[in-house]
Amino acid sequence: MDFVLFTSLLSLAFVGAVTPGPNNLMIMTSSAAFGWRRSLQHLWGIAIGFGFMNAVVTLGLGQVVQQLPELLVAVKIVGAAWLLWLAYQFIRPRPASRDGASNGGRPLRFHEAALFQWVNPKGWTFALAVASGYVGLLPSHWSRAAVVGLVFVVMALLCAGLWMLAGEALHRYLNGPQSSRVFSLIMAGVIAVTAVVIVLS
Numbered sequence: 001m002d003f004v005l006f007t008s009l010l011s012l013a014f015v016g017a018v019t020p021g022p023n024n025l026m027i028m029t030s031s032a033a034f035g036w037r038r039s040l041q042h043l044w045g046i047a048i049g050f051g052f053m054n055a056v057v058t059l060g061l062g063q064v065v066q067q068l069p070e071l072l073v074a075v076k077i078v079g080a081a082w083l084l085w086l087a088y089q090f091i092r093p094r095p096a097s098r099d100g101a102s103n104g105g106r107p108l109r110f111h112e113a114a115l116f117q118w119v120n121p122k123g124w125t126f127a128l129a130v131a132s133g134y135v136g137l138l139p140s141h142w143s144r145a146a147v148v149g150l151v152f153v154v155m156a157l158l159c160a161g162l163w164m165l166a167g168e169a170l171h172r173y174l175n176g177p178q179s180s181r182v183f184s185l186i187m188a189g190v191i192a193v194t195a196v197v198i199v200l201s
Contacts, residue, residue, distance in 0.1 A: 001147070005137045009130065013151050016126040017159035022083060022194055023050070023113075023120065024163040029090070029187045030107045031167025038107050043164055045113025047156035053117045055149030057127040058134075059141055072124065076198055079119040083195035090188035121198045 018024075023046045030039040108116075117123050130148055138144040 001138055002136055005134055006147075009134055009137065009148070009151055010155075012126065012130065013155040014159065016122070017050075017152070017155040018162070021120075021122040022079070022116075022191070023123075023156075024160055025187070025190055025194065026086070026108065026113075027160050028163040028167035028170075029191075031164040032170040032187075033167075033184070034107045035171050036164050036168040039164055039167070041110040042108040042113045043157065043160055045108065045110040046117070046160050047153045048110075049114030049117035050123055050156045051149040051151075051153030052114070053123060054127045054130060054152045055145040057124075058131045058145040058148045061131075072121075075119055075124055076121050079121050080195040080199045082116065082119055083191050083198070087188040087192040087195070090184040090191070 027039060027042055027046060030042050134144070134148065138147060
């Protein structure tokens with residue numbers, strides 16, 4: 001293994017996992033609305049889904065996508081549409097749940113969070129950068145894909161976990177329906193702006 005490239009990969013994975021993006025905004029929102037325990041499936045879905053996607057792109061899917069740039073356009077459109085739908089879910093009226101959590105609703109399940117990685121433009125940006133920039137990490141395609149996948153799983157767990165804890169801190173202040181509603185509107189606006197930026201970028 002090239003340890004210089006490995007150190008660089010760790011830095012890139014950390015930057016990709018800790019900076020604001022759809023995954024981190026959604027896990028923070030989920031934790032703020034439902035608490036960190038109910039958001040654990042969402043967190044694991046992000047980590048496993050993001051790591052698996054990076055491994056598959058490293059194995060060769062990245063070369064296919066780079067040869068067909070219209071696929072990235074489709075990813076942008078689908079990802080932005082999904083985010084707009086998510087933003088709508090936060091602003092539409094819902095009856096209050098029995099435990100008063102975020103006016104009803106539920107956190108994302110494991111498979112939903114994992115599948116979202118395939119339409120997450122930020123995730124594709126980092127996956128393609130790794131696939132093309134870290135060919136010399138290991139001579140074996142399979143070993144390189146395994147290392148890349150594992151690195152992104154661990155970084156996603158750590159960094160998205162920090163965003164989840166930030167959401168949990170907010171959760172303690174969301175005691176009444178009014179505060180929960182205001183928070184939902186703010187997060188819906190942030191997510192909608194993210195969708196617009198994705199389309200325009």
